[in-house]
Amino acid sequence: MAFPGFRYASSGLRAALKAGTRFTKKQSSESEDKTVAVAGSAKPVETENEPPIATMARLQSVLETYLSPKEVNLIREAYRFSDQAHLGQFRSSGSPYITHPIAVAEICAGWKLDHDAICAALLHDVMEDQGISKQELLEKFGNDVADLVDGLSKLDRLEFATKAQQQAESFRKMLLAMARDIRVILIKLADRCHNMRTLDAVSPEKRRRVARETLDIYAPIAHRLGLNALYRELQDLCFEAIYPNRYRVLEKAVKAARGNRREVLTRINETIEHALPAAGIDAEVYGREKTLYGIYHKMVEQNKSFSNVLDIYGFRVIVNTLPECYLALGIIHQLYRPVPGKFKDYIAIPKVNGYQSLHTTLVGPFGTPIEFQFRTHDMHQVAEEGVAAHWLYKSEDASLHDIQSRTSKSLQSLLDIQSQTGNSGEFLEHVKVDLFPDAVYVFTPKGKIVSLPRGATPVDFAYTIHTDVGNSASGCKINGEPAALRRELSSGDTVDILTSPTSRPSAQWLNYARTGRARSEIRHYLRTVQYDESVAFGEKMLEQTLRELNQIMPAKDDAVWDKLARSSGAKSREEILSDIGLGKRLAAVVARMLTPDHPLIATTAAADEQIVAARSIPITIHGNEGQAVQLAPCCGPLPGDAIIAGIRVGHGLVVHTAECPVAMRARAKEPDRWVDIAWDKETAKHFSARIDIMAKNERGVLSRIAAEVAQADSNIIHVTMTDDAMADIVLNLTVQVDSRKHLAQVFRSIRRVPQIQRIVRVKG
Incomplete structure (x- = not known):
């Protein structure tokens, strides 16, 4: 048995914290702590009184315990190269700069990384600080070392407008290198660990900035990779750097x-x-x-x-x-x-x-x-x-690829985010969300365990299974019971995602999607698919408007599109059509500008005339145009209903029933943004309709209603009810139907249940 005492022991402490002292979130501002921090609680091997390390004697003694003499000699060559490259360069503390690469290499040697990784640790700053080329490293130390050092080097800051953009793009580059070789992030974590241990030499402002970046990004990565000792040390070092007073008070307590x-x-x-x-x-x-x-x-x-x-x-x-x-x-x-x-x-x-x-x-x-x-x-x-x-535990014949494959699962979600995100700042935002360690464990219907961040919803689960499952999710069952896609999951839940070929991601999902992968996939879909849909619908609207003016749509390669784009501030024909589909431009105004017997400047009066003319032929819709045409939830229009549509900037057409009070109020305020529309002869097959049913509270009434709905070739996708202790209950159902006529068939089927007293369609 061993009981060597407690870790993180502190010395030179005098008094305890008063029992009633609290730290609240309100007190957690950076401006409170003005004192200069001391070094971290988890010290490096050397002490403050010890001179800085300028040789690799201690590093070599560790390396000789697990590397061959030939590999150690190669590392000595890397040390000499790095020492020469950094000659005359000093750290903020006044120590020769070479002490930093040696310290990073010692941390990596403590993990028993291979000789290429140790060489890269010694050389990790020569490209960035001293202008050494990758080709030179490749010739002297081989392709693996050169790739590792390149992956660790930051990007040239002159390429970016802001420091934040530069940091985000540098992190993105590091992640891509990490995907190819896990040693990149291990060396980077060792580098960050030594920098945190020696933060006392920099200004308090920089100390807090570096500590917050470490706490947000690098500590969670260490946790994701299972480096718990490093994870705990980084957290304590960051705590001391950001709030030195609080750190010392807690240490005493x-x-x-x-x-x-x-x-x-x-x-x-x-x-x-x-x-x-x-x-x-x-x-x-x-x-x-x-x-x-x-x-x-x-x-x-x-x-x-x-x-x-x-x-x-x-x-x-x-x-x-x-x-x-x-x-x-x-x-x-x-x-x-x-x-x-x-x-x-x-x-x-x-x-x-x-x-x-x-x-x-x-x-x-x-x-x-x-x-x-x-x-x-x-x-x-x-x-x-x-x-x-x-x-x-790596055996002699084990390849680095085998080790890499063991960690790919931990990093896969980060790589998925990277592949779907175009903006580096947005990418970094998603990664921060995905790195924090609190997790819930849920099951697929086949019993497979899926780990998700705490607060995750079925939307996150769906995208974790597959992008196509997430993009087509229409509902879910949790533990066999129907549930909303916004419901938070708990450990032990069994989640079954219901999909539909007509379902599409909604911008509202971003309000309750928790994982970075789900959020990036939703945004990627909305950016790409919404653009394609809005282009197609904008083309349809413009074509109908031109037909009313006895004009034909110019060909795609017609020079008039380039002329129109230049005069209206657009980049291309597709952007003009997309703007029409999303309501950012009026089809009648664009049609007026395309009319050959008028200049490419439309007056307000001319635009008004064209808007009136365009209304004489209604635009036809199918109901499945996607983001370019949205059915208003306030009235839930169905094929067969008389409909009107308002052009909402950024959202395209929002379709209401003709008698919808919300639509009538909005149309009275902005009549120019409303157009007449009609259902096409061929419409989509799945629309949601809400109905209220008043029935006697008798056993089995809900099952009989469900059976009649199924008999009418419909499906219940959501149901709620009033308190079941009452004599009469009101059931609130959302059913899938094809049209207003189909809904009437569902009503007739439900009325066959003897307990039914009243049934109405909800439009408000």
Whole structure:
């Protein structure tokens, strides 16, 4: 048994935090903390009194434990090249710059990365800072090293208008390089870790900026890759850099609390030391302490004082085999009462980054909650070093491709986002959303486990399964029951996505899509498909207007389109037609400008005349034009209804029933933006209609109504009802029908149910 004490121990502490002190979100502004931060709590190997490292002696001693002499010699060549390239260059602290690449290489050597990665770590700044070309690196150190260094180099800032755009594009480039070779991000994380450890040499403003970027991007990536030791260190270093005063106050409080609870922890440790060997389990037991950032985050999120954050200490039990994890858990549960709802089995359902452990919270002596974690030695290695742990177990014949494939799943969602996003800033926004670690685990109908961020909805689930499933989602079932696409998912839910060939993504989905992939896919669809649909519909509107003016549509390659585009500020014929379809231009005005016997400038009076003329022939619609034609939800028009449409800028035509009060009020205010339309002879097959049914509250009435709706060749896609304790109930149904005539058939079928008292169509 081993009990070496708690990690993240602090020294030189004098007093405890007052019990009532709270950190609230309102207090979390950067401007509060004006003092200069000291170095991070997780120190590098050297201390402040030690001179900076200028040789690779310590690095070489580590490398010789797992690399061949030939590989070590190549690394020495990379060191000499880097030392020469950075000659005369110094860090903000005054140390020779070469101390930084050596420190980065030492971190990578601690993960036992291969010799190419160590060479790239030593050379990672020579292209960016010293102008060394990729070709020169390729000739001296080979293609792998050159590609790694290139992937780590930032882009030239002169290419970008803003610092934020440059950072976003640099991160995007790094992600693409990471897709080809996982070592890129490992070296980058080591680079960021050493920079965070030495932040005390820069200005407070830069310190906070770098720390926030690290907290938003690099710490979550470390967590995604399973580098939990690095993840915790980066969080604490960022906390200290952003809020140095709060960091020091919490540090004192934790030190004092550790002394106050020593008796409890010692008693628990002694009990475990006797119980586990008595059951034949050989285990190592370690004390574990929450990071200062973890404590602070919990205080802010739950609005708790430090004295109310009880679970800051815990124990980690490391055993030899997987069955012993469950055996040890059972033994500890016999010693102390478990807290209901606080057990998590990450062995049966591992986290996305491969993390496996059993977590349980128990009520210890004096009512103190203590968290326990149970894992094997292999699980512990992966939990602490994640992706980097694969290098420790790599056999001689294992290829880097095998290691790369093990991590592809963790990075796939990021790559999917990249492939669908054109703007680097939007891409970075999606990635930030997708990197945060809180997750729920849901099941497909076939029992496959899908991990999603906390707060995810069936829309996120659909796009995780496949882009086509998301783009055609029409509804869903959660645990066998119909549910809305906006409902938040919980761990253990079984989700079944209902699809329809006529369903399309809606801009409203962006309000409740949680994952970066879903949001980027929806925006990609709206940008591309909406544009194509609006072009097609705009062409149709313009053609009908020109026909009324006894004109024909100019050919696509007609020079008049270029002339019209230049005079109206558009880029192309397609943009003009798209603007018509989306309501940004009036078809009558564009038609007037295309009339050959008039100049390419339409007067307001002429435009008004053409608008009136255009209304004499209504525009025909099918109902499935997509984003260019939208059916108003206030009245739910169906084929067979008399309809009118308003041109809404950015949304195309919004179709209402002719008697819709919303439409009549809007038409009275802006009559010029309304056009007459009619249903085409061939219309779409699936429209939604809302109906209210009043019925006697008798057993089986809903099932009989559903049977009659199905008999009428319709489908119920949503249903709600009033309190079922009443004698009469009102059912609110949304059904799929083809037309107003089809809805009438559904009404006749429903009226055959004896309990029905009244049925009406809802148009408001």
